Amino acid sequence: MAVNKKKRMGIKERYSLLTRGLGWDTTYQPEEKVYPYDKYEGIIIHDWDEWEDPFRLTMDAYWKFQAEKERKLYAVIDSFAQNNGHLGITDARYINAIKIFLTGVSPLEYAAARGFTHVGRHFGGVGARVACQMQAIDELRHVQTQLHSMSHYNKYFDGLHNRGHMHDRVWYLSVPKSFFDDAMTAGPFEFLTAISFSFEYVLTNLLFVPFMSGAAFNGDMATVTFGFSAQSDEARHMTLGLGVIKFMLEQDERNVPIVQHWIDKWFWRGYRFLSLVAMMMDYMLPKRIMSWKEAWEIYFEDAGTSLFEDLGRYGIKLPKFHDIPAKEKDRLSHEVWSIFYNYTHAAAFHTWVPNEDEMQWLDSKYPDTFNKYYRPRYDHWQAEKDAGNRFYNQTLPMLCQTCQIPMGFTEPDDPTTICFRSSEHNGETYHFCSDGCKNIFDHEPEKYVQAWLPVHQIYQGNCGGASVEDVLEWYKLNKSVDNMDYDGSPDQKLWEQWQADRAKAAS
């Protein structure tokens, strides 16, 4: 064998030899045992070779690009810490958005790492496995870089100190946790539909982008640098999301109704989860980017509609209940902020009544609803607070069995009536916040009856005791420090102290 003269090779062919070519059909062990999980959902794959690689990165290139990004990112994180970067944010109230991110979203990055590792081992096709493995390790990157970027904030602000413990226990964190547990306990194709397509492709502009833009607008250089650094990873993940949907739809038309149901389900699951983001955008950013309503219109109503027009040729329709968020967009953030205002004594972040400037902004963004429904409520709460009766709701709320959010949403066609739905299953009644959540339950009741609902668990005595005090202790929440109104919090006092010291130094 002589060493041959070198032929030019296309990227696609080379990538194929360096990845696809590595796999083989096992003969000593049956395929069903080697890949036991990729058939039971009913998705029919005729030929994994038809999988289009969403991106063609060999490991040499992956290590090189990613290492360059990591070097730059950690240089910024170091300099941020060295220069007391936390003093540059617009206002300490902003950090409450970071608290929600670190306790609610960063743990999902780890869950994604493990979820993609699982499917990265278990898909029958080599191309799909490699793409999922790369995403797995990217997600590990995201959780770690987030922990490292926000480590500095943890040194100076409250509520960031025990993310993992809280994520497994605290009532509102069961919303993101159950969302991801739901996806990870589904089969591999549903997992990709849930996370790669519905979440990363359809809804990422409504999750990742608002947090990162919020950081940029509010002087949070640590988070915004992380966000920029993760952008090219996210672009890869989105390509995988669209790729897997098209692959399933092209393989067999019997896959279409299965995929359609998953899109319906995960659109609604994702949307309910995003109500936390809606509140963050409209209430928690001292310097606002845009309203939730505007974001929904741009990123779902415009961009999403054209995506589904494109998928129409496969027989895929817009997600069921897609029109409900349009009806809710004028009130979603206000309803959620009100829930947290009620229960901020049991939360690891602070809430507050918006000030007059902020109320004017809210009115300008929500002219049909804000002054009519919500301003009177805030005025009342403010008056109560001024009279020394800051309102904290001492009754635990009923939670939706599916999304686990307290049942505070209103009827799609009536913003003054709370929306209740219920279903019977094996002689028990289960409660829901919406038709979307009820529909999801009715399709898989045996799954959703398992849900670890924080309020039920507290009443059953599984959360440290019967009083709020006991439960907060079990959460490892520092009382009167991490929780309660922002006004009078240690975060606020320190922030004002730092501002005063700086003003003194400047004069």
Add this chain to the structure above:
Amino acid sequence: MSLEIKTSVLQPRRNTYANVAERLGADKPATRYEEGTFDIQPTDNFHFRPTWDSSRELYDKNLTKIKMEDWYSYRDPRQYYYGTYTIARSRMMEAQEKNFSFVEKRNLLDSISDEWKEKVGYFFLPLRHYEWGANMNNSDFSDRSYGASVSQVGIFAAMDRLGIAQIISRVGLLLDGNSGTSLTKAKDYWLEDEAWQPIRKMVEDSFVLDDWFELHIAQNFCMDAIVYGLTYDAFDAAIAAHNGAALSMLNEFMVDWYAEEKKWADNLLKVCAAESDENKALISDWVKKWRAQAEEAFTPLAQKTLGEEAAAAAFEAINADLDKRAKKAGLEL
């Protein structure tokens, strides 16, 4: 003489996350490995059981017979988190690229004797499939293992094995002038050649192991000791005597990688064996079982490639090294 720049110092209210401080025994500044690794895997109050296997929890300590009070007592001795891992690999790859250009520019593989060029095609190139098997096994290990400190070494190893399979494939492309024929032939050997079959069977059998810790021992301790000993010691030395030193240059990544890999792989055995006599007995038994199987599976191929005498000497060296590593890990073989 040192220069001191005055900066304004703000007294931090805490030095690290509470869970990290608890593990360190005090609130003191922690490393990035510690902050990025400790307790990042959920442990309690899972909402649903997997629909793909309802006998287990989403994260489940019972997927191995090894019992640990706290899986975070295992810490990667290399202290790799994503950033340090990718930066370390990109440095190794940079050196490897220089070696590829050096060899390619001078057509150095051409000077290998024809007989040994055939052997590269027959013995070395099919290892890309072995490495791919190791990618699957380390993904599986990362998937089913418990605790982030254990799981993350698995996914790093999985990506490493894909990278190594690609380096081996590139050697093939260098030999066949980018036609891919050497790789097709290598796949035929892997799938059909008699001496390769016990190896492929062993790899496929490892794909269906129930216990992820046993899988770690089979893949990362036993099979790898034999493959890396035979390939990057014995075969490397033998081909050097037939003008094959250029291949040694291209093997450099794997040689460095395996020296590093052994650190975390062995340390995992050590930490778990030290936990209890039951763990130690289980680990020792698995090592005995898999090294015997691996040696048997690789013997025909080693003999055919290296000759009986050289193969015997290679296995002797491999076994001596394995004994030493097992002893250091506190095992009783």
